[in-house]
Amino acid sequence: MKNYLAILGLSVVLVGCGSAKPTANDLAISNPIVTALDLTAVDNDRVPVTINPGRFTAEKVTYRLPRVVQGTYAVSDFGKYVDDFKAIDYDGNELTVTKEDTNTWTIANATKLDKILYYVNDTFDIETTGGIGGEQPFSPSGTNIEEDNYVLNLHGFIGYFDSLKNNQYTVDVTGPANFVRSSALEDKGVKSSENGTVITSSYFAQRYFDITDNPMMYGKLDVEEFMVGDIKIVLSLYSPTGKHTAASLKETVYKMMEAQKSYLGDVNSTPRYDIYVYLSRGDETSPKGFGALEHHTSTVVVFNENMPLDALKSSMVDVVAHEFFHIVTPLSVHSEDVHYFDYNKPTFSKHLWMYEGVTEYFAQHFQVYEGLVDEATFYKTMQSKIDISRSRLDDAMSFTIMSENVLDEPYADQYYNVYMKGALIGMCIDILMRKESDGNRSMLSLMKELSAKYGKEKPFEDDKLIAEITAMTYPSIGEFLKTHVEGDVPINYEEFFAMAGLVKGEAQVETNYIFAGGQNIIFDGDQEKGVIFFSSMVEKNSFWKSQGVLAGDVIKKVNGADLTLTNAQGIIGGMFGWQEGQEITMDLERDGKPMLIKATLTKAYATDETIVEDENATESQKALRAAWLKG
Secondary structure (H helix, E strand, O other), rough: OOOOOOOOOOOOOOOOOOOOOHHHHHHHOOOOEEEEOOOOOOOEEEEEEEEOOOOOOOOOOEEEOOOOOOOOOOOOOOHEEEEEEEEOOOOOEEOOEEEEEEOOEEEEOOHHHEEEEEEEEEHHHHHHOOOOOOOOOOOHHHHEHHHHHHHHOOOOOOOHHHHHOOOOOOEEEEEEOOOOEEOOOOEEEEEEEEOOOOEEEEEEEHHHHHHHOEEEEOOOOEEEEEEOOOEEEEEEEEEEOOOOOOOHHHHHHHHHHHHHOOOOOOOOOOOOEEEEEEEEEOOOOOOOOOEEEOOOOEEEEEEEEOOHHHHHHHHHHHHHHHHHHHHHHOOOOOHHHHHOOOOOOOOOOOOOOHHHHHHHHHHHHHHOOOOOOOOHHHHHHHHHHHHHHHOOOOOOHHHHHHHHHHOOOOOOOHHOHHHHHHHHHHHHHHHHHHHOOOOOOOOHHHHHHHHHOOOOOOOHHHHHHHHHHHHHOOHHHHHHHHHHOOOOOOOOOOHHHHOOOOEEEEEEEOOOOOOOOOOOEEEEEOOOOOOOEEEEHHHEHHHHHHOOOOOOEEEEEOOOOOOOOOHHHHHHHHHHOOOOOOEEEEEEEEEEEEEEEEEEOOEEEEEEEEEEEEOOOOHHHHHHHHHHOOO
16 A cells, blocks of 8 residues: 555555454355445435345354454444445345444344345545554545536445355446446346446445455546556546646556566566556545555545645556555465455554555655666655655654554554654665675565565465574564564664665755655644644755744735645645746744745755765775666
């Protein structure tokens, strides 16, 4: 998963690779569970769902919607979006149902159960803060019910019976004939109504995991299909106002995927990969958790529609590349916690540094390795991660302990560090692997070796992974993992940069009106006071500094519109579209006194401390740097 910090919470995946550990009873049941969603019968913004499980021999059965879904590392409680839950017997009468908790229903007299009926509310239009740890599911794992768009993350609509998670499923989705349909599930054909205005599409899932692993999008979609080598890419985009099109992103996605395939080399890939892009209007009822959720053969992406095209393209590369690299880990290399995922009471692996951190490292490293960005850009990206991990997050926390306890405080608040320090851990191991092997081995080659040893059907034992990696590599790698991953000792990154002939320096970079270079956002929020204010990072943004803005200045209005915690996502997100030469106004409050900024936008720059090449680097340092960055 890749989750960008939401504007207010300053809050950016991972997917499990299996279902619950099978039992004899599970395997003995073979009848498919028949499910149906009717998008033509939406009632009060709710989709009706029908579940027909076939006959039960037990007198009582339990039905659940997921409390947690793979990759989100937060409680989603999809059961709380269910209304009017009913169990119907073969005579059409209601059976007794007991709601055990938010996500669980127990049905009595289950031998008479014919079907279950309920309505599902969507999550997009009730989001308040968005992002990991919010009260609602992270947007790319959520659901949308609109007149012209349906985001069907099926785990939000379809649940499972405790004893039947390994059963096959059929999924019938009924919708208007003029809807564009995009699905990663196996399509089993369509049926049209007599007048041709309604179409029911039938899909097949081998087990419940495949329900959670194959999202759909229906409605007013813009779709582009193209080949990247032997992979068919299906890019489906929903832009509410039509500002952006799939065609405008096609070349960017093509070049990105082509470079990723080159970077991965002989890593097995999927014959088809779906990318679902939902662009949020940025208003109060729109999703606010920008980022993406990865699946085996697809990813769901949510971004702000107000972004300029260049910014959207850049975000697509950064975020979708991360999701695609999950085919390495955890899709091919993962622990038993991931393989036998429990949607109700999950346990978590110790190795988020690998699942998310190494994946994020690959998403950045491949860009310089394959020539999509230059070395200076890559250095700045990694320096930004160092700055954030040191200044905003706990740099002295055991990563394995944090990972294993990621739902609980104080660890939950540190989840974002998997994309910062986690990626830096991957970088340090990569440099060290290349140094120890004279440039012949790398972080990627190590992941390929682990993939060959395990693969998507064979999980590793969580407590043994670091010892296995040590045995497969070098004592220095084991010592690094023991000290900086299992242990809580901060990493001296300068030591690793020095191996590649790099030192600290300064560089001026062009930025926008929201950041001060890299991922250093210049806004912060106070939930208790209900205000948005400039953070200390504003002093590094040349435009705002030229306007006399200081850290702590409270923002009251932007271009005449009141700025509140409720609408900040849309208003500040709209600043992505600000262009040089545009006239803007901003009402501030400093020490209780009003201030007005009225200005014409000029280019914004940030002076960043970054990584530069050492003029006195030795030939061996230069050789290591070349192997690291160019192979």
